[in-house]
Amino acid sequence: MRKVSAAIVLSVGLLLSACGSGGEDPIIIGGKPWTEQYILPHILGQYIEGNSDYTVDYKEGLGEVSILTPALEQGDIDLYVEYTGTGLKDVLKRESESGQSAEEVLAIVREGYEDELSATWLDPLGFENGYTLAYANDSGFNAETASELAEISRNEDLVFGAPHSFYERQGDGYDDLTATFGFEFASTESFDPSIMYEALSSGQVDVIPAFTTDSRIDMFELKTTEDDLSFFPKYEAAPVVHLDTLEEYPELEDLLNELAGQISEEEMLAMNARVDMDGDQPQDVARDFLVEKGLIEK
Numbered sequence: 001m002r003k004v005s006a007a008i009v010l011s012v013g014l015l016l017s018a019c020g021s022g023g024e025d026p027i028i029i030g031g032k033p034w035t036e037q038y039i040l041p042h043i044l045g046q047y048i049e050g051n052s053d054y055t056v057d058y059k060e061g062l063g064e065v066s067i068l069t070p071a072l073e074q075g076d077i078d079l080y081v082e083y084t085g086t087g088l089k090d091v092l093k094r095e096s097e098s099g100q101s102a103e104e105v106l107a108i109v110r111e112g113y114e115d116e117l118s119a120t121w122l123d124p125l126g127f128e129n130g131y132t133l134a135y136a137n138d139s140g141f142n143a144e145t146a147s148e149l150a151e152i153s154r155n156e157d158l159v160f161g162a163p164h165s166f167y168e169r170q171g172d173g174y175d176d177l178t179a180t181f182g183f184e185f186a187s188t189e190s191f192d193p194s195i196m197y198e199a200l201s202s203g204q205v206d207v208i209p210a211f212t213t214d215s216r217i218d219m220f221e222l223k224t225t226e227d228d229l230s231f232f233p234k235y236e237a238a239p240v241v242h243l244d245t246l247e248e249y250p251e252l253e254d255l256l257n258e259l260a261g262q263i264s265e266e267e268m269l270a271m272n273a274r275v276d277m278d279g280d281q282p283q284d285v286a287r288d289f290l291v292e293k294g295l296i297e298k
Contacts, residue, residue: 025248026054026055026056026057027045027048027054027055027056027057027078027079027245027249027252028056028057028058028059028076028077028078028079029041029044029045029056029057029058029059029077029078029079029080030058030059030060030062030068030071030072030076030077030079030080031058031059031060031061031062031068031080031081032061032062032063032064032065032068032080033061033062033063033064033192033193033194034193034194034211035194035214035215035272035275035276035282036129036211036213036214036268036271036272037060037061037081038060038061038275038282039271039272039275039282039285039286040081040125040237040286041058041060041080041081042058042282042283042285042286042287043259043263043286043289043290044056044079044081044239044256044259045058046283046286046287046290046296047255047256047258047259047290047295047296048252048255048256050290050295050296050297051255051258051295051296052251052252052255054249054251054252059071059076059077060282062077062080064163064165065082065086065090065091065165066090066165066168068080068082069091069117072117072119072240072242073117073118073119073242075242075244077242078241078242078245079239079240079241079242079245079256080239080240081125081237081238081239081240082121082237082238082240083128083129083130083235083236083237083238084102084105084106084109084121084124084233084234084235084236084238085105085130085172085232085233085234085235086235087109087112087113087121087240088105088108088109088112088171088233089169089170089171089172089233090169090170090171090172091109091112091113091117092108092109092112092113092116093170093171094108094112094171095171096171096172096230096232096233096234098229098230099230100233100234101234102124102128102234102236105233105234105236106121106124106236106238109121113240114243118242118243118244119240119241119242119243120240120241120243120246121238121239121240122238122239122240122241122253122256122257122260123238123256123257123259123260123261124236124237124238124260124261125236125237125238125239125259125260125261125262125263126237126260126261126262126263126264127213127236127237127263127264127265127267127268128212128234128235128236128237128265129211129212129213129235129237129265129268130211130212130227130232130234130235131172131209131210131211131212131227131232131235132209132210132211132212132217132224132225132226132227133146133149133207133208133209133210133224133225134197134200134207134208134209134210134217134222134223134224134225135149135200135206135207135208135222135223135225136200136201136203136206136220136222136223137221137222137223139206139223141156142223143223143225144225144226145225145226145227145228146181146225146226146227146228146229146231147181147228147229148225149181149183149207149225150181150182150183150184151182153183153184153185153207154182154183154184157186158185158186158206158207159185159186159187159188159189159204159205159206159207160174160183160185160187160188160189160205160206160207160208161188161189161190161191161196161199161200161204161205161207161208162174162188162189162190162191162196162208162209163190163191163192163193163196164190166209167188167190172231172232172233174188176231177209177231180229180231181229181231185207189204189205191205191208193211196208197210197214197216197217197219197220197222198216198220200220200222201220201222210222210224212224212265213265213268213269213272214269214272214276215269215270215272215273215276215277216276218273219273219276219277237263237268239256239259241253241256258295259295262293262295263289267289271285271286271289
């Protein structure tokens with residue numbers, strides 16, 4: 001009987017110990033289906049595993065915000081990196097205001113996600129990945145601002161190309177973009193985000209909504225325009241985490257907030273270029289970045 005009782009006590013003790021350490025389930029990190037979003041989950045995940053006893057699983061390329069938001073809300077993933085402007089306009093359906101600061105946008109989305117989605121925004125990683133309207137260097141026209149590009153579209157038969165999700169976005173998508181600036185495109189095309197730059201460079205389309213940290217802007221020598229009407233809100237990259245996850249893994253919030261401000265726009269561009277131009281694997285690029293910054297051991 002003593003042996004049986006001891007075994008029971010030992011089993012209960014091991015169970016409580018496992019629960020106290022945050023449970024045995026890995027933290028599941030999701031991501032969107034394009035270069036930067038293949039790298040960022042590994043930066044977060046490798047940092048977590050390198051600085052805690054937590055383990056991580058990845059669901060890279062799971063989908064765009066329309067897929068990731070319900071996945072987060074339903075607990076299919078624990079966290080992913082989102083952009084504040086996307087959370088503001090696409091998820092919360094809030095309007096941005098001209099001149100609104102990054103801190104103001106972050107405060108709005110943090111409160112909104114906590115109230116509506118049982119999730120929260122942690123501290124931004126240090127870079128913004130916004131939109132810029134891009135066109136080919138040999139297009140035959142020149143525009144410094146989006147308004148100038150819109151004027152050109154009203155006089156020439158320009159074709160607009162974008163990911164399918166951009167046409168569905170409310171607030172900062174195609175319909176609102178054309179209405180705000182007065183664009184008149186002859187037609188539109190849908191492309192996977194990974195090939196829309198090549199489609200622009202090869203002349204299949206004339207204008208795309210490029211990401212400001214995408215290395216293919218330089219790779220294809222594209223020209224970009226200034227958002228002179230402040231149409232697009234701030235798009236600071238930050239981890240978005242389910243509140244239940246933070247309760248289950250009590251060290252996680254402080255751990256991820258240690259990455260705040262660690263990634264500059266130049267560093268993100270360089271990492272994207274290694275994948276897009278050099279063919280390196282996202283997980284290797286993420287590890288090299290963390291090691292070089294002294295954030296994990298080699």
